[in-house]
Amino acid sequence: MTSLDIAENARRPFTGRRVRFGDIALQVVAGAAAAAVTVLVGLIIWKVIDQARPALSKYNVHFIFRVAWNPVLGRELYGAGSFLFGTAITSLLALALATPLALGVALFLTELSPRFLKAPVTALVETLAAVPSVVIGLWGIIVLGPALRNHIEGPIHSALGWIPLFGTPGAGASLFTAILVLTIMILPIVSSISRELILGVPHELKEGALALGTTSWEMIKGVVFPYARGGITAALILGLGRAVGEAIAVSQVVGGGVFIHANLFGTGDTLASKIAESYQGATTKLQTGSLVYLGLILLVFSLVANVSAQVIVRRVARKHGITRGGRA
């Protein structure tokens, strides 16, 4: 009998002895806390659906792709189309910018960095993750926005303005600014998870590849990436979830508006930023309901994203024979 078996047996109530009140009490209280968490998540889903009801019952699923947001009384019409577009553009482009950067940082920290740089750079990158979104938004609106307008958006527009993508001169607050702000916010998340995954690649595999004469890049391409691929996918999904759900920083820099356009330097809104901007000013039940409907779309997306990331992590863990916690 191993010590684990003994511990397992010790967990079972010992028959033939009096049942201890304290044991039951602790188990019940702690179990109730765990049950409460589960109830809490259910309550969140129910409360959001409940508040979205005016819009849900009036618009049904037509709401989702309709491009409209007209709060004028008597001509009220709402739809999520333009915000879905804004959310998709900003978060996907932010992910596209952040992914190579984040993987670069992770590879630097695991494979390249001189020993004395490793700890400080890791701490700095994790610190970037802790900067509150409202501070990044403040920086985005006052420092980044004007700088982009004067040095990037302006010149690109005057040189390439005939391309619709650059067809607006840019006012500082734009989809482009939002993309950069989101990139900054998801970079540390993706890089710190990827770093842990790359650290988890067994040394024998890496050394085996190097011993066969590969360069370090070939070793990374041939051994590290295939091994960590599932986990990195999960990290990217989590980063995307973060970008999609970010309300405050985006609402500070995105400019607002209900359109679908191909202008990178034009303004827009995302699902989350629209809620943050308009919730306090909402006057009718239908408008509030429509805003919560936007939140419901966000909630559903975050549920799908998280569950799929978890499923991937667990499948990878099983494949590699790890039983607990893919991302320690």
Place this chain on the structure above:
Amino acid sequence: MSAQGLAGPGRHADHLARRRRVNRTMEILAWVAAAIAIAILVIVVYSVARKGASELNLNLITKDPIPFSLTNAPQGLANAFAGTLVIVGFAILMALPVGILVAIYLNEFAPAPIRNAVSMVLDILNGVPAIVIGIFVYGLLVLGHGQSALAGSFALACLMLPLVARATMEVLALVPNALREAGLGLGIARWRVTLSIVVPQTVGGIVTGTVLAVARVAGETAPLLFTSSLVGTQTDWSPFHALQSIPVAIYELSESPDPADHARAWAAALVLLIFILFASLGARWLATRSRAKMAAR
């Protein structure tokens, strides 16, 4: 590879040179990526520090703001600092005990299927966007009762809970089974073994996890917009009133056209940032220390 090796020494050398070049390029790109990431942090922190330092004085935390002020009387954000202390304080009181209990249940009592399921629920809760939490608490507590600091605390507690529970579970898993066995072997009741032997081992880790969770939620704006944002300009400590908070104040001031408001937003951002940097670096230092202590055992 062997086929290419047989093709002749000249081609082999070319091939190797190309592989080396690719390798060099990729290494340089990784260096550049790390440099960019650090540059971003330095630029953000530098702008906040430079713009905030000029306005950073005692008035910021001792004086209340004066709306539509026409004089140059000193203004501050004392109400926001007081409000954040109250809101975050109550959030800790709500999230900490529940988070620790959940972790104890999952790690010490729950059968594997329940443990997996509730872990998944914690991850889902962790992934719910902060703004959706705001909508939820608005519907649950604010609608019909009005905003209050306690509603804000509850929203922040929802965000802290999975972080605290996860951190506690990680340290509980590190407690060696021999300790539990030794306690049980002495005939000590299971609940006493858990509460007096196992949990005290993990205090360092729980503190670390809590500090990191506080650092994360102290800067949250979205949930407070719905729950504690319609506020006066007087310093108030009552948890039953809606209280101003630092992140909401920064958010509102950042949208103001008045440069003096921007200056105060920067100063408040600087204070918030300093607190968060110290908290997360301190927590990291604590974590390394307590892990070293665990390993030494």
